[in-house]
Amino acid sequence: MRCIVVGAGIVGCAVAHELASRGAHVRLLDMRDVGQGATRASAGVLCPYIEGHAAALLQLGVRSLRMYDGFIEAVRADSNVPVEYRRTGTLEVALTDEQAAGLRAQAERHAASGVEHRYLDTRETRELEPGLSAEVAGALLVPEHGYVGVSGLARALADACRARGATILRGAAVRSVEQKLAHVEVVVDEGPLAADVVVIAAGSWSSALQIGHAQVPVKPVRGQLLQLGFAGPPAARVIWGRDCYLVPWTSGSMLVGATAEDVGFDESATVAGVRDLLDAACELLPSSWSARLEDVRVGLRPATSDELPIIGHSSAMPGVVFATGHFRNGVLLAPLTARLVGGLVLSELADADLSLTRPARFGL
Numbered sequence: 001m002r003c004i005v006v007g008a009g010i011v012g013c014a015v016a017h018e019l020a021s022r023g024a025h026v027r028l029l030d031m032r033d034v035g036q037g038a039t040r041a042s043a044g045v046l047c048p049y050i051e052g053h054a055a056a057l058l059q060l061g062v063r064s065l066r067m068y069d070g071f072i073e074a075v076r077a078d079s080n081v082p083v084e085y086r087r088t089g090t091l092e093v094a095l096t097d098e099q100a101a102g103l104r105a106q107a108e109r110h111a112a113s114g115v116e117h118r119y120l121d122t123r124e125t126r127e128l129e130p131g132l133s134a135e136v137a138g139a140l141l142v143p144e145h146g147y148v149g150v151s152g153l154a155r156a157l158a159d160a161c162r163a164r165g166a167t168i169l170r171g172a173a174v175r176s177v178e179q180k181l182a183h184v185e186v187v188v189d190e191g192p193l194a195a196d197v198v199v200i201a202a203g204s205w206s207s208a209l210q211i212g213h214a215q216v217p218v219k220p221v222r223g224q225l226l227q228l229g230f231a232g233p234p235a236a237r238v239i240w241g242r243d244c245y246l247v248p249w250t251s252g253s254m255l256v257g258a259t260a261e262d263v264g265f266d267e268s269a270t271v272a273g274v275r276d277l278l279d280a281a282c283e284l285l286p287s288s289w290s291a292r293l294e295d296v297r298v299g300l301r302p303a304t305s306d307e308l309p310i311i312g313h314s315s316a317m318p319g320v321v322f323a324t325g326h327f328r329n330g331v332l333l334a335p336l337t338a339r340l341v342g343g344l345v346l347s348e349l350a351d352a353d354l355s356l357t358r359p360a361r362f363g364l
Contacts, residue, residue, distance in 0.1 A: 012201035020164035035154030041299025064336035078160035084149035100138035229292035244280035
């Protein structure tokens, strides 16, 4: 089976690795380098019980999180590249009594659904994370959550793809995708490439591709992310506040994310974005005032109108499969997306969860 995957972010790389691992001949195309789209602005948080407010998104996120240990193990084995991956939990923090009441209500919902959790009062929260603000009014701990180092994961996935025989073509700007009688044709500047199946995993740029007569309805949403430096890890787990989240790495760096800005394809970092994230981080973790500002990252997240990804066969072009529109959850949903696409392409198995992500809901 000849497969072309368009887009070398985390989702595209995960799909390419899955297909190559199952014996497909895979070419992975991107107009830039690996992981340079939405992946750049991802902090790698794996927290479906915070992000997945809608029932369908929660269902997908929880399933994918349960696949993550095996996913990371396979990538590490194929790449021999270390990937920082920790399931130390998330601590969702309240700074007001009103926010604390909201977390207690969430704790009741977790209890009704059988989700492992613990609600903490002010004293318990400060004992667990001493660096937090003195204004803490309570917190909700979900031990199952965690994070993955996204830049390291992207590098490891690329190496794992190559180890499985896949070819990665950088600087390959896709002009069009057309269904022919016996194959699908992908046109790049150097000329046409033929495949049995083409997977569209180009994130926000999926909307700019000419795919037959279809236009993929994804919109870029700019996310700015900060990397701060500390002498040692400033916290033991992911901290989630009203206006930002904090992801502490074992190296002493901490990611602060993220803005959500509807500015088209503008990938600029802004003073306002940096200021707002710094203010929010320092409100939660006052030691951030003395941290080093190591980096500002910007990426464009591909959003759909219902905030669910588009995964599945095109209804008009049988050789085209979509794997795009993951918005803020591309890293979390990468293992599940790869599994769903691999089943469709190589086993012709339509997983039940594809009913939630079907391209036909947008006329694709």
